[in-house]
Amino acid sequence: MYKVAIFSSKKYDQQFLDQFNQNNALALHYFESRLTYQTAELAQGYDAICVFVNDVIDQQVLKQLDRFGVRVIALRCAGFNNLDLKAAKSLDIKICRVPEYSPEAVAEHTIGLLLTLSRKFHKAYLRVRENNFALDGLMGFNLHGKTVGVIGCGKIGQATIKILLGFGCTVICHDPAPSAEAKALEIEFVDQDDIFSRADIITLHCPLTPNTRHIINRSSIAQMKSGVVIINTSRGGLIDSEAIIKGLKTRHIGFLGMDVYELESELFFEDLSADIIQDDVFTRLLTFPNVLITGHQGFFTEEALITIARTTLDNIQLLLDGQPCDNELVY
Template structure:
């Protein structure tokens, strides 16, 4: 039996990973804490660790994992910007991920954020509960006929495009290496600056890497249409949060929908309802009436969690038994 330390664990992780662990080859031990330099000592005696989006798997942590004999780091997510892949490879630690769990789940959440902002469902819900049926301040805008700009045309981006086309949107896209299937859709690939200048709605679906970090910055916002709507369900670091606040204050940005945040590791997935939030940038974002934020729940559907559980367990069993695994990450993007 192989011992696996599962970090950033919630009850739903225990349920879905345990359900998928039918072979009995893996002993799963669940830790609520993040993996970082302070908690890596917990890994002694384990052959593998299983981590999520806010765990820190940098070169310091990886060297400790190697020292303790860890052979596999299994990400139960698609992105791996929180892991130093070069160091992992140099130490002989294999890294695997869940490249696809439910593109539709994230795409549907993207559209949910967009519709909430465009039709102010969140404000209408609270009004009706107080017997206030006035429509003042609830005027929205049609999606039909709008130009949507999609940055990142992988499987999630492609799923989002299909929904937007169904709404009657014109879709512009930017991606250096798009999903080949997307090229069959009724869309147009354009340079990034052209997308910024012409899109009424901009939705981000790209990984976080050196090329995409702060892809939405002051210069990009200056190119955008007045009143542009920006939606981000990818990674928080693709947006410069301070530049976004400036854009909101100047009203260049009309609406902002976020399911991710640049410094979310100190906030998301935890109940902080009785705490004082120390992140002044995040609390400033919450003050805008045209900003709608969810706590990284775009992936959070039953279908997605089943796939995450099954794929993660299969990845671990294959690698720990020395078998080929198609979800091994060979090189950094």
């Protein structure tokens, strides 16, 4: 029986992974610790490890894992920007991921952030609980008729676009290599600069790569319409946080919704309610009344967790058995 170490595990990870570990085919061991250079020793004696978005899988960690005999790293997520692919290849460590768990889950969360900002649901909820039914300060704006710029037209981008079209939005999209399915949608493909200059609302659905890091920066913000709405449910590193704060302070950015944050690894997925947050940039963002932040929960639906568990376990079993795996990262 293959032994698998699950890092950054929460109760819900154990619940779904155990549920779909048919006949206990894999020996799963759960660690709440994030995978780092300091915690990598926990992987000794395991055939494979399973990691999440904020685990550190750099060259140093990979060398440790190789020394411990780990042959497979399974990401229970789609993104792999936290992984040194070149180092993994040199060590002949196989990598797999979950490329698609529930595009609709993230798309619906994206629209949830947008609707909450546009209609101030979060503020209205708190008022009504205090028997305050005044409407002053709650004026919103229609999504119908707005031009929405979507950067990245993969599965999540497409699911988001379909919802936006249903609201009566005009959608423009930038993607360097759109699929046939994306091209079939009733949207216009434009240059990235066109997105920045034309869109009333910009939503990010692209992976974090060297080319997309800080795609939202001082220069791109300067091109945007005054009062632009920016939504990010993809990766925190797509946004230059210092630049976004400046845009918010000058009111050039009208609203900001984020489910991800550039330095979220020290914050998200933990209960820090009794702690003092040391990240001054993050705490500054929380002070703006037109900013809405959620803690990387866009993926967090029952349907998505079922898919993640099933796909992750299948990936690990196939690769450890030496069988072809469609979700293996070939690099």
